[in-house]
Amino acid sequence: MSQEAETLQELADQKYKYGFVTDIESEFAPKGLSEEVVRYISKKKNEPDWMLDWRLSAYRRWLTMTEPKWARVHYPPIDFQDAYYYAAPKPKDDTPKSLDEVDPELLKTYEKLGIPLTEQKMLSGVAVDAVFDSVSVVTTFKAKLEEVGVIFCPISEALVKHPELVRKYLGSVVPDTDNFYATLNSAVFSDGSFVYIPEGVRCPMELSTYFRINASKTGQFERTLIIADKGAYVSYLEGCTAPQRDENQLHAAVVELVALDNAEIKYSTVQNWYPGDENGRGGIYNFVTKRGDCRGVNSKISWTQVETGSAITWKYPSCVLRGDNSVGEFYSIAIANHYQQADTGTKMIHLGRNTKSRIISKGISAGLAQNTYRGLVRVHQKAAGARNFTQCDSLLLGSKCGAHTVPYIESRNPTAILEHEATTSKISDDQLFYCISRGIDTEEAVALIVNGFCREVLQQLPMEFAVEAQKLVGISLEGSVG
Amino acid sequence: MSETVMLEIEDLHATVQGKEILKGLSLKVGSGEVHAIMGPNGAGKSTTSYTLAGREGYDVTSGRVTFKGADLLALKPEERAAKGIFLAFQYPLEIPGVSTLTFLKTAVNAQAKLRGEPPLDAAQFLRVAREAAKMLNVSEDMLKRPLNVGFSGGEKKRNEVLQMALLKPSLAILDETDSGLDIDAMKLVAEGVNALRAPDRSFLVITHYQRLLDYIVPDYVHIFADGRIVRSGDKTLALRLEEQGYDALIGKAA
Numbered sequence: 001m002s003q004e005a006e007t008l009q010e011l012a013d014q015k016y017k018y019g020f021v022t023d024i025e026s027e028f029a030p031k032g033l034s035e036e037v038v039r040y041i042s043k044k045k046n047e048p049d050w051m052l053d054w055r056l057s058a059y060r061r062w063l064t065m066t067e068p069k070w071a072r073v074h075y076p077p078i079d080f081q082d083a084y085y086y087a088a089p090k091p092k093d094d095t096p097k098s099l100d101e102v103d104p105e106l107l108k109t110y111e112k113l114g115i116p117l118t119e120q121k122m123l124s125g126v127a128v129d130a131v132f133d134s135v136s137v138v139t140t141f142k143a144k145l146e147e148v149g150v151i152f153c154p155i156s157e158a159l160v161k162h163p164e165l166v167r168k169y170l171g172s173v174v175p176d177t178d179n180f181y182a183t184l185n186s187a188v189f190s191d192g193s194f195v196y197i198p199e200g201v202r203c204p205m206e207l208s209t210y211f212r213i214n215a216s217k218t219g220q221f222e223r224t225l226i227i228a229d230k231g232a233y234v235s236y237l238e239g240c241t242a243p244q245r246d247e248n249q250l251h252a253a254v255v256e257l258v259a260l261d262n263a264e265i266k267y268s269t270v271q272n273w274y275p276g277d278e279n280g281r282g283g284i285y286n287f288v289t290k291r292g293d294c295r296g297v298n299s300k301i302s303w304t305q306v307e308t309g310s311a312i313t314w315k316y317p318s319c320v321l322r323g324d325n326s327v328g329e330f331y332s333i334a335i336a337n338h339y340q341q342a343d344t345g346t347k348m349i350h351l352g353r354n355t356k357s358r359i360i361s362k363g364i365s366a367g368l369a370q371n372t373y374r375g376l377v378r379v380h381q382k383a384a385g386a387r388n389f390t391q392c393d394s395l396l397l398g399s400k401c402g403a404h405t406v407p408y409i410e411s412r413n414p415t416a417i418l419e420h421e422a423t424t425s426k427i428s429d430d431q432l433f434y435c436i437s438r439g440i441d442t443e444e445a446v447a448l449i450v451n452g453f454c455r456e457v458l459q460q461l462p463m464e465f466a467v468e469a470q471k472l473v474g475i476s477l478e479g480s481v482g
Numbered sequence: 483m484s485e486t487v488m489l490e491i492e493d494l495h496a497t498v499q500g501k502e503i504l505k506g507l508s509l510k511v512g513s514g515e516v517h518a519i520m521g522p523n524g525a526g527k528s529t530t531s532y533t534l535a536g537r538e539g540y541d542v543t544s545g546r547v548t549f550k551g552a553d554l555l556a557l558k559p560e561e562r563a564a565k566g567i568f569l570a571f572q573y574p575l576e577i578p579g580v581s582t583l584t585f586l587k588t589a590v591n592a593q594a595k596l597r598g599e600p601p602l603d604a605a606q607f608l609r610v611a612r613e614a615a616k617m618l619n620v621s622e623d624m625l626k627r628p629l630n631v632g633f634s635g636g637e638k639k640r641n642e643v644l645q646m647a648l649l650k651p652s653l654a655i656l657d658e659t660d661s662g663l664d665i666d667a668m669k670l671v672a673e674g675v676n677a678l679r680a681p682d683r684s685f686l687v688i689t690h691y692q693r694l695l696d697y698i699v700p701d702y703v704h705i706f707a708d709g710r711i712v713r714s715g716d717k718t719l720a721l722r723l724e725e726q727g728y729d730a731l732i733g734k735a736a
Contacts, residue, residue, distance in 0.1 A: 429538070434575040437535050438585075438645065439563035439593035448588055452579030452628065 016274060017475075019244025022109040022214050026133065029086035031217075035059060038187050041086050045156040045190075048163055058176040058186035065180045071343040072372045072404060073312045075248070075285065083250060085188045087133040087215035106132060110210065127152055129193045129209040131222055139193075141205065150203050150234075151196040155223055158194035165196055169227055173256035173293045173320070181252040181314075182289040185221045189254065192222035197232035197263075206462050211240040211253075213273070213284070219250035226256070228263035230296065235266040237465055240273050240309070246282045248311060253288045261296030261323065266304070268461055269317075270469055273309035275476075278367070280339025283311025290317035291347075294326035294355075302329040303346065304460040306469045308476040311340060316374065318347035321355035321383075328357040331457040333469075335450075335476045336369030336401070345375035345406075350386040350416070359390040362454045365401035366477055372404040379416040386416040394424040395453050397446065397477065447474030486513040487548075488684040489534075489653055494545035496533045502543070503529040505709035511653070514681040518695055518720060519688045521706030522728045527688045528572065530706075531657045535569040536562050550652060563589075564596035566652030570642040570659055577629040582641060585629045586611060586648055593649065614647040618674045636667030643674035654678070655686045660694040672697030692724040707732045 029040045038059050042052040067078075089103060110130055127141035129152065145152050151162060158166050176186035193209040213220045228234055240251075251273060257265050267290075276283025286309075292301035303317040313336075319328025330346035348357035357377065365371040371394065379386045394403035405422050427449050435445035451458065451470050461469055489511040496504040503526045511517050521527055533540045534547065536559030547554040554562060577585060591601040602610070615625055620640055630638050639659055646654055656675070660668050675685070675698050687698055695703070695717060703719040704711045705728070712732055713719065723731055 428575075431575045431577060433537050433559070434571065435577075435585075435589075436559045437537075437563055437569050437571075438589035438649065439560050439596060440589055441558075441560045441592065444588070444592060448580055448585070449577060452577050455579035 016244055018241035018272065019274060021243040022105055024103065024105050024214070025090040026087050026215050027090050028084045028215070028218070031084055032081040033059075033085055033188070037085050041188055041190055044086065044088075045159065047156075047159055050167065051159060054171070054176060055187050058183050059188075061177055062180070062183040062187055065183060067180050071314050071374070072370060073314060073341040073343050075312055075341075078248075078250065078285070082217070084215065084218040085221065086190055087218040088190075089132060106130075109212065109214070127205050127207050129154060129207075131191050131193070131209060131211045133213060133215050133218060133220065145203075145205070148201055148204060149198040150201060151194065152207055153194055155192045155194040155225060156190075158225075162194075162196070165227070166194065166225065169225055169256070169258055170223075171256075173258060173291050174254050174289050179289060181287040182254050185223060185252050185254045185289070189221045189223035192224040192253070193226075194224075195226040195234060195236065197228045197234045199229040200231045201229075202232070203234040206235050206237060208237040208239070211238065213241075213249060213251065214243060216245060217247065217249070219252065221251075222253045224253070224255040226265055226267070227258045228260065228265045228299075230260045231262045232260075233264045235268070235462055237268040237270070237462060239270045239465075244274050244277075244282065248282060249284050251284050251286050251288070251310075253290075255288070255290040255317075257292035257301055259292065259294050259296060259299035259301050259326075262298045263296060264300040264302075265292065266302045267292070267317070268304040268465065269306065270461075270465060270472065271305065271307045271309050271313070272472060275309045275340050276311040276338065278338045280311070280368075283340070284309065286310035286313045286315060288315040290315065291320065292318070292328070293320045294323050294328060294352075296326070297323040297352070298325045299323050300327040300329075302331070302460070304331040304457065305333070305344075306457070306461070306472065307332070307334040307342060307344060308472050310342075313340075313342040313344050315344045316346055318349065319357060320349045320351065321357060321386075322351045323355075324352040325354045326352055327355070330357075330359045330361070331460045332361045333364070333454045333457045333473070334362070334371055334373075335364045335473065336366070336371040337476055338367040338369060340367075340369045342370070343372040343374055345373045347376040347378070348388060350377075350379040350383040350388070353383060354385040354387075355383055356387045357389075359388070359392075360456050361390075361392045362457055363392070363394045363403055364397070364450055364453070364477070365394070365403050366397035368400050370402045370404070372406060374406045376408040376410070377418055378408075379411040379413050379418070381412045383413050384415045386413060388416075388418045390418075390420045392420075392422040393453065394422075395450065396424065396426045443474070443478060446477055450474075450477060487511070488513045488515075488550065489554075490546075490548045492546045492548075494533070494547060495543045496529060497541050497543055498529060498539060503709055504533065507545070507710045509704065509711060511684045511686065513684060514679075515702065516679070516685040516687060516698065516700045518700035518703045518717075519686060519706055519711075520690065520692075520703065520720060520723060525706040526709040527706055528657055529709075531569055531655045531686070531688060534562075534655060535559060535567060560592065561596060563649070564593040568646050568649055568651030568654045570639075570646060570654060570656045572658040572661055574630050574638040574642055576631045578631050580629050581626050582629050582644075583608070583611060583625045586645060589645070590648055611648060614644060617677060618644050618647060619670070620644050634667075635662040636664070636670065639663060639667065639671045640674060643671055643678070647674075647678055652682065653684050653686065655688070657688050658690065659687070660689055660691065668694060669697060692720045695720050705731060
């Protein structure tokens with residue numbers, strides 16, 4: 001390889017800087033999916049019997065279901081038997097109790113990802129649960145959170161220590177029969193985070209889970225459950241990365257949020273799974289079910305997502321506005337470059353009176369990518385005074401990508417007021433030249449303009465992550481203008 | 483002509499979409515001088531500014547441009563900016579969601595990087611931006627609003643002058659800065675430009691009308707026709723042009 005070609009190769013590889021693989025010995029469940037595998041996972045986690053039964057019933061149900069085909073995404077059939085459903089770094093002895101006992105290889109991995117887990121280097125004010133393939137490796141600041149009664153731990157640990165809470169809420173927002181991928185997750189979910197904020201407590205720090213897929217041929221099926229009891233408040237953030245591989249890997253997560261009376265949950269996602277290369281090879285299939293239930297009066301759930309990774313994104317974080325005066329929000333940035341396909345949006349289900357929802361979606365398409373906003377605003381008969389505002393903006397870079405907007409609006413109450421605004425625009429040559437003439441090079445100009453386009457959504461992110469997200473927006477679009 | 487030459491254009495030919503627009507343009511601008519370029523529509527005035535700034539699609543077919551002793555045409559457009567070329571746009575572009583401050587900071591630091599200088603941190607930048615804004619009577623509010631979005635014509639042009647003040651170019655090209663401005667707005671912009679006149683800064687003022695030159699008084703006036711300069715003189719040439727019209731003056735020259 002010539003010097004120049006080598007440099008170019010290096011540059012190309014740099015674009016997804018989380019593409020490395022950690023060399024660590026792992027133990028796997030037998031390949032493929034069967035009742036045995038479901039039992040294997042449940043046993044690994046020392047789960048109570050009711051949990052195993054729940055999993056098995058989901059598995060049996062899943063066998064009768066078919067994959068949804070309505071999204072605007074295209075991919076070859078997935079062979080569900082050709083993957084591992086459980087992979088975990090082999091423990092040196094038992095499950096680590098403290099940081100000192102965590103495999104240094106793992107700590108190094110997270111350091112490389114910019115998520116230091118050692119006490120001295122931790123982001124102050126952010127507690128992190130680090131999930132590596134199918135298990136949580138460490139949760140920071142646990143003791144400090146316990147002082148105020150906040151439970152923040154791996155869901156596998158919650159099943160052992162707080163079974164009554166898990167049993168009460170698990171599947172109460174996304175039932176095990178919900179949809180093909182959610183049902184699959186219910187059968188084989190391995191880890192994820194559990195959060196409980198007691199009545200009247202404002203969680204003193206940002207909670208965050210960092211998901212990392214490492215092992216090859218392995219799916220990640222995490223399950224996150226967050227409960228904000230009456231008058232509680234929590235802000236939670238998840239981040240995701242995966243190694244660069246030619247194969248497609250499946251990620252089918254379920255996230256359930258429950259907000260009781262006067263409670264508020266703010267859930268932010270920076271999704272940066274490996275998107276595949278510029279020829280569309282490899283990348284994560286991201287089929288995720290996220291739903292929040294505003295169960296109590298005056299409760300509020302706010303979703304913010306920055307979706308830059310994954311070969312395919314199929315994801316509709318939703319709010320069920322059950323309590324009177326409850327509020328649902330969805331702020332989204334979805335970037336699709338090269339051959340990426342994103343079909344994402346939200347559902348706002350207005351059940352209670354005077355419920356309000358707000359949807360701000362910013363879709364950016366570049367290269368040969370297809371980006372779809374798909375949303376539903378449904379107002380039930382009893383939801384008098386319901387109010388929704390939706391704004392969907394699409395930005396196109398280049399002439400070979402696509403932007404699609406598929407909004408569904410169903411109103412059964414004549415007092416509801418629903419607004420929908422949509423725009424589609426391109427970055428003009430004039431805008432680009434204006435920036436360049438000021439000394440800003442093309443890539444930085446694109447990043448600047450796109451960040452401006454997304455500003456309303458970026459502003460919703462916790463401070464600690466907003467800067468990172470802005471950089472990510474720029475990186476995701478590298479090579480999109482030539 | 484002052485001693486040092488800032489910009490020298492020699493027999494420049496340039497095409498846009500295959501059509502030759504500049505046909506043998508030659509011009510020498512000394513350090514600290516103000517040159518006005520006047521001429522009818524389609525004469526190549528705006529093409530000159532875009533070609534100097536390096537806009538894609540404006541292809542130089544022959545000729546040379548030397549700027550501060552270097553071959554300007556060999557530089558990328560952003561490098562030309564870093565070297566000291568500034569183009570004040572006839573129609574400044576809107577960039578939704580990007581505040582004027584953010585845009586300016588990005589530009590100032592992008593140029594610093596290209597020149598191998600350290601970037602300004604947020605506090606340092608804010609200080610210089612506020613100083614410049616104060617000098618040019620630009621409100622704090624305007625600095626925070628998205629760049630040019632919802633700005634009046636006068637505000638947009640004042641914003642161009644503000645950018646000029648912060649980027650400190652060696653050669654500022656004002657492309658029909660007076661277009662769309664009422665007399666008060668034009669005076670304000672002209673005051674801003676005059677405040678930035680300096681011995682080491684030259685101006686190319688492109689305009690249709692003599693009016694602007696009452697406020698930004700040029701050292702030289704050039705009349706453009708069919709892709710090159712057909713007549714040059716001092717500021718009185720602009721006055722004669724106003725009286726007699728292009729046809730009479732260009733006719734005489736031809």
